[in-house]
Amino acid sequence: MDLKTSHKSPLFVDPLSSLALPSAVMPYTTPTSFPSSGLYLNTPKKKTPNKFDEVRAAGWLDLMLASSPPRKRQSKDFFPTDVQADDLDLRYRNWMVKYPSALTSFEGITELANGKRVALFLDYDGTLSPIVDNPANAVMSDEMRDAVRHVASLFPTAIISGRSRDKVFDFVKLTELYYAGSHGMDIMGPVRMSESNGHHVECVTSTDSEGKEVNLFQPASEFLPMIAEVFENLSESIKDIDGARMEDNKFCVSVHYRNVAPHDYEKVHQRVTAVLKDYPFLRLTHGRKVLEVRPVIDWNKGKAVEFLLESLGLSESEDVLPIYVGDDKTDEDAFKVLKANNCGFGILVSSMPKDSDAFYSLRDPAEVMEFLRTLAAWKEESS
Numbered sequence: 433m434d435l436k437t438s439h440k441s442p443l444f445v446d447p448l449s450s451l452a453l454p455s456a457v458m459p460y461t462t463p464t465s466f467p468s469s470g471l472y473l474n475t476p477k478k479k480t481p482n483k484f485d486e487v488r489a490a491g492w493l494d495l496m497l498a499s500s501p502p503r504k505r506q507s508k509d510f511f512p513t514d515v516q517a518d519d520l521d522l523r524y525r526n527w528m529v530k531y532p533s534a535l536t537s538f539e540g541i542t543e544l545a546n547g548k549r550v551a552l553f554l555d556y557d558g559t560l561s562p563i564v565d566n567p568a569n570a571v572m573s574d575e576m577r578d579a580v581r582h583v584a585s586l587f588p589t590a591i592i593s594g595r596s597r598d599k600v601f602d603f604v605k606l607t608e609l610y611y612a613g614s615h616g617m618d619i620m621g622p623v624r625m626s627e628s629n630g631h632h633v634e635c636v637t638s639t640d641s642e643g644k645e646v647n648l649f650q651p652a653s654e655f656l657p658m659i660a661e662v663f664e665n666l667s668e669s670i671k672d673i674d675g676a677r678m679e680d681n682k683f684c685v686s687v688h689y690r691n692v693a694p695h696d697y698e699k700v701h702q703r704v705t706a707v708l709k710d711y712p713f714l715r716l717t718h719g720r721k722v723l724e725v726r727p728v729i730d731w732n733k734g735k736a737v738e739f740l741l742e743s744l745g746l747s748e749s750e751d752v753l754p755i756y757v758g759d760d761k762t763d764e765d766a767f768k769v770l771k772a773n774n775c776g777f778g779i780l781v782s783s784m785p786k787d788s789d790a791f792y793s794l795r796d797p798a799e800v801m802e803f804l805r806t807l808a809a810w811k812e813e814s815s
Contacts, residue, residue: 496689496697496700496701496718496723520784523785524783524784524785526785527785527786527793528793531780531788531790531791531792531793532792532793533792533793533794533795533799534779534792534793534794534799534803535794535799535802535803535806537792538803538806538810541792542810542814544753544777545753545810546814547751548751548752548753549587549588549746549749549751549752549753550587550752550753550754550755550807550811551587551588551589551590551740551741551744551746551752551753551754551755551776552583552584552587552588552589552590552754552755552757552807553589553590553591553592553737553740553754553755553756553757553758553766554580554589554590554591554592554756554757554758554800555591555592555593555757555758555759555760555763555781556570556572556591556593556595556600556603556604557570557593557594557595557720557759557760558720558758558759558760558781558797559757559758559759559781559797559800560572560576560580560591560604560797560800561573561576561603561797562796562797563720565690565691566677567595567677567679567686567688570603571603572603572604575801576797576800576801577604577605577606579801579804579805579808580604580606580609580804581606581608582804582805582808583804583805583807583808584606584608584609585608586808586811586812587807587811588610588744588746589608589609589610590609590610590611590612590621590740591604591609591610591611591612592612592615592616592733592736592737592756592758592766593611593612593613593615594613594614594615594681594684594686594719594724594760594762595613595614595679595681596613596614596618596680596681596682596683597611597612597613597614597618597619597620597682598613598682599613599681600613610740612733612736612740613681613682613683614652614681614682614683614684615683615684615724615726615731615732615733615736615762616731616732616733616735616736616737616739617650617651617652617683617684617726617727617729617731618648618649618650618682618683619647619648619649619650619736619739619740620647620648621635621647621649621739621740621743621744635647635648635649636648636649636650647743649739650683651729651731652683652726652727652729652731655683655713655714655727656682656683658711658713658714658727659682659683659684659685659714659725659727660680662685662707662708662711662714662725663678663680663685665707666678666685666687666703666704666707666725669703669704669706669707670687670700670703670704673692673696673699673700673703674691674692674693674696675689675690675691675692675693675696676688676689676691676692676696676700677690677691683726683727684724684725684726684727685724685725686719686722686723686724686725687700687704687722687723687724687725688721688722689721689722689723690721690722700723701723704716704723704725708725712728713727713728714726714727714728715727715728717762718761719760719761719762720759720760720761724762732762732765732766733758733762733763733765733766734765734766734767734768734769735765735769736766737754737756737766737769737770738769741754752775752776753775753776754770754775754776755776755777755778755779756770756776756777756778756779756790757778757779757781757794757800757803758778758779758780758781759780759781759782763778763780764788764789764790766778767780767788767789767790768789771789771791777790777791777792778790778791778792779791779792779793779794779803780792780793780794781793781794781795781796781797781799781800782795783795783796
């Protein structure tokens with residue numbers, strides 16, 4: 433689909449059924465070995481640490497140090513007081529030439545959306561709620577909830593988060609949405625036979641709180657016992673590091689170091705990698721002030737977007753415009769999918785200039801809320 437093409441026909445709305453679902457885990461048995469399939473990535477064999485491993489460790493430390501600082505420290509840490517505001521504003525405005533605001537560019541977005549079915553995908557932390565020191569306090573405002581509820585009544589809408597699906601639902605408390613937790617490894621979607629990238633997708637059929645059938649897709653269910661074990665081991669390993677915080681996100685484990693002193697970053701990384709050396713089927717990734725342990729399978733937020741589009745019957749149509757709004761490095765997988773398929777676009781939420789595969793930008797959750805409200809108003813006026 434050419435994103436420069438515009439259509440004047442009215443937008444067709446594909447309404448969603450309400451999909452509130454209590455905690456549900458797919459049946460699994462503890463595997464004695466993991467079969468090689470299309471979803472599994474190649475895992476390296478164990479090897480003796482050498483100089484290259486030291487270089488890799490140094491690279492991880494640099495990445496942790498460069499990770500987005502807490503918002504309250506961003507300006508004063510990087511710029512002298514007398515130039516910080518002007519210099520940062522200039523850099524940001526120059527950056528926005530490449531990543532224009534989705535608000536000031538909204539007319540162009542509506543030209544792309546005319547005659548198309550919009551599907552909306554949203555990250556949670558840093559997108560619908562502010563980034564906070566304690567992840568348990570990342571509460572969504574009532575105003576944001578109303579904005580999400582309104583837009584979800586007009587477009588198919590899903591939240592794709594690194595948090596567990598149940599945890600995200602507890603924050604959002606909206607039954608009008610689809611939810612994908614653990615970076616897309618725990619998806620609640622509509623009942624539909626799906627295939628993803630040529631691989632048969634197996635789902636468990638369940639029912640939501642209103643008795644309607646839904647599909648649960650959990651491609652990493654075999655890893656649950658292993659992930660639970662690693663969570664316990666990591667919790668014990670980092671418990672003496674001041675500020676380090678563990679979070680169980682069901683199909684992945686998060687080690688938050690937002691409140692850790694920078695001189696202890698290396699200690700956090702060393703403790704985590706020391707535990708993971710005995711788990712070759714798990715891998716370490718990096719987000720905003722967080723190290724995340726995930727199964728070694730070829731699945732991410734981009735795959736989750738593709739799966740949900742197919743589940744909604746929107747993957748083979750040229751009259752569909754997927755929009756993904758997110759702030760984290762893990763959201764780049766979704767941005768890349770939409771960009772590569774030329775079928776939609778990403779909106780990066782960031783108050784600092786950084787490279788991205790997104791097409792537009794928004795500064796913070798307040799601008800996200802304004803964008804959602806504007807999108808809903810446009811839809812209602814054009815109907």
